Amino acid sequence: MTSAQERKIKQTGCDARFDNLTRQLYATDASIYQIEPIGVAFPKSAQQASLVIRAAADAGLSVTPRGAGTSLVGNAIGEGLIIECSRYNRQITELDLEKRSVRVGAGVVLDQLNDFLKPRGFCFGPDVATSSRATLGGMIANNSSGARCPIYGTTADHVISLEIVMADDRIEKIGPTHDSLHAERTRIGNLIRAASAEMTECWPPGLIKRWPGYGI
Ligand SMILES: Cc1cc2nc3c(=O)[nH]c(=O)nc-3n(C[C@H](O)[C@H](O)[C@H](O)COP(=O)(O)OP(=O)(O)OC[C@H]3O[C@@H](n4cnc5c(N)ncnc54)[C@H](O)[C@@H]3O)c2cc1C
Incomplete structure (x- = not known):
């Protein structure tokens, strides 16, 4: 992850974390797999998710949406940016x-x-x-x-x-x-x-x- 990529994501205004603890927490789901992501974004709305997905694409990062991470087949983990939808969006x-x-x-x-x-x-x-x-x-x-x-x-x-x-x-x-x-x-x-x-x-x-x- 370069500082330019991190800046692009943060410029969207979306809550996003790139620290080691967060990356480790989101490196697993309920599957047997483990992939450390570059970071995790926590959009509060569809508009914010859209901005952060655009910024990730511009920064050359893949995105993986995620809810609670209870899926068994490794589809809630990925090496790019995790788009975490469960912290907010609970209305x-x-x-x-x-x-x-x-x-x-x-x-x-x-x-x-x-x-x-x-x-x-x-x-x-x-x-x-x-x-x-x-x-x-x-x-x-x-x-x-x-x-x-x-x-x-x-x-x-x-x-x-x-x-x-x-x-x-x-x-x-x-x-x-x-x-x-x-x-x-x-x-x-x-x-x-x-x-x-x-x-x-x-x-x-x-x-x-x-x-x-x-x-x-
Ligand atoms: C002990 C155990 C029992 C289970 N029992 C069942 C069962 O009875 N029936 C069953 O169907 N499944 C079961 N599962 C699997 C899993 O719990 C379910 O499929 C659950 O619905 C996944 O929800 P989640 O929020 O954890 O999704 P996640 O695991 O976070 O994600 C699952 C998939 O959804 C995508 N995704 C998540 N949120 C979004 C979003 N907002 N927009 C777009 N894509 C999104 C992810 O990218 C991923 O591909 C079980 C798992 C465990 C560990």
Whole structure:
């Protein structure tokens, strides 16, 4: 890490740490792997995440988003800049009991969401075993679920829309009510159509989930 790279990240105004202790703390997740990152950024909003992702790209650093780091396959660690979404981004808003919908920040922990929903007579269906730690951001990325998967499905079955930060720093809203990312959707659609026969073969009828969670 050069001082110029560190300066670029810090200039975004995002809380970011490059000290040895922080780098060691974020060098592991629940996997068997260990990779020491160059630093860790703690964005407070999508806008700040976008700025820090742009600054990392300009500084030639890779980025790895991270929630609670309970993932088992090493996908929450990386050698570049960790974008840590669980320190902030813990707001639960826009509860709509009629539509059975709620808006959560990427850092909201599953137990936190269920504590909020319980007095209203609801819970979030997918019951990942790490519910006291796992964030909704990590659950969405991993398409997590638990023992009640046959009844409630996986996290993807319960996501209505997402606000996402793209690798090129664009902030986009995606979901059935958002008309966004045409080029990307076309590209993914073409990929899926081209591989549909193989996917059908790998995804027998009745199979609900296959790690790592992608429906392919
Ligand atoms: C003991 C144990 C039991 C487990 N049981 C289950 C289980 O029952 N079911 C299950 O599905 N999994 C299980 N897991 C795996 C893991 O706990 C879940 O997948 C969990 O949902 C991951 O959430 P996290 O916040 O820890 O994500 P992390 O581990 O931090 O990240 C997981 C992935 O999500 C990405 N990510 C995180 N936040 C964001 C974000 N804001 N934006 C974009 N990408 C993001 C990361 O880059 C990474 O690829 C278990 C793990 C352990 C250690």
